[in-house]
Amino acid sequence: MTTGGTPRRRAFLAGVAGGTAGLAGCSGLFGAGSAVSVLAAGSLNDALENGLRERVAQRVTVEAHGSARVARLVAEGQKDPDIVAVADVALFESTLTPPWYAEFATNSVVLAYDGESPGGRRVADAGTDGWWRPLLNDDVSLGRTDPDLDPLGYRTLFALELATDHYDTGTDLRAAIPSPDQLYPETQLVSQFETGAVEAAFTYRSMAVDRGYEFVDLPAAIDLGDPGLAGQYASTSYELPGGTVVSGAPISYAATQRHESPATTTVFDALIGDGYLPEFGFAVPESYPRYTGQLPDGIAN
Known part of the structure; x- marks a missing residue:
């Protein structure tokens, strides 16, 4: 990890x-x-x-x-x-x-966590190979941004979809992990994390590094940060309000x-x-x- x-x-x-x-x-x-x-x-x-x-x-x-x-x-x-x-x-x-x-x-997508919280410690213990398990088991209060409002939101969904194949989970992580109560505006997500309202959050690596968060670095096959994997990322997509479809791509x-x-x-x-x-x-x-x-x-x- x-x-x-x-x-x-x-x-x-x-x-x-x-x-x-x-x-x-x-x-x-x-x-x-x-x-x-x-x-x-x-x-x-x-x-x-x-x-x-x-x-x-x-x-x-x-x-x-x-x-x-x-x-x-x-x-x-x-x-x-x-x-x-x-x-x-x-x-x-x-x-x-x-x-x-x-x-x-x-940039790239990472999973930040509060190492002082029970859920954050579960994410830390699961590490790079198993971070998705505590999220799937609902053992962690998770924050993410709205995919209808900003790219980090739909990139989170892309990462979950790519993780399903990468880890061969047998469960569609993009369908199973997201829920409406996890959504926050991008400019408010960090405060929810800081005040303890959420124990983990999908965020950009830049935000995690700059703010001193502990985080799990996701594999390149998932984090949308490797230009050499553009074809693999493109297997994912999301339809924005108004009908525009965005496909996965290097950030x-x-x-x-x-x-x-x-x-x-x-x-x-x-x-x-x-x-x-x-x-x-x-x-x-x-x-x-x-x-x-x-x-x-x-x-x-």
Whole structure:
């Protein structure tokens, strides 16, 4: 079993739950003067607030939600940010269809647990080869995000489906483990974990590393973090509200700049390529940032 350290910064994490609430004033700043507005995946919130801000002189406003919701807010005209950053490039090929975008980081799914709780200890004892057993036996209070709202939610389902085959369980883990009472918004899941409302949670490795969670590192065949296993991941899928079907794929974060200005371009370039993301648990392959589409003048390539 591989774990990601020991729990730390518990008080800090309570603030993440208020990520949307604490940033509520930011949404009203979209389009305001010199501020550059960023609408982003919830899993990027900490990195943008505490990493990106320190690297740019421009005033930056950040609003974070699950990526599927981010995409819908923009597609439906409810939000008009300067920059959009999502946790699944597929959302830029379905719900949103920007003329170009940049992939800038990768991640993987892990099972975080509270080692001080009875359920968390069961997960720890089960380890990499058996983490699913206490979840299947309902011995652990589990938290996960809503697959209709963000990619982490449907990636959790993908991981459970892939685990069924990988471990040859004889039980459909995707059907047997999920239940409605496990669902939390991405920006609130961490507080539920921190306050003890849940004993384990499916989360991104970046979130677990950055926040000092103990976690089980899932095998590459399950964690959606290995580009070489793209074909295997693609055997899974989920239908979003509105009928869009997303298929399993290696996790890749992507961003696009929607409004052009020198300030916005400076912030965008820093967001995708200023070297701060590994500090927050993300992986940045040598080939990134990787661009798709016709880039406007001024975007570094």
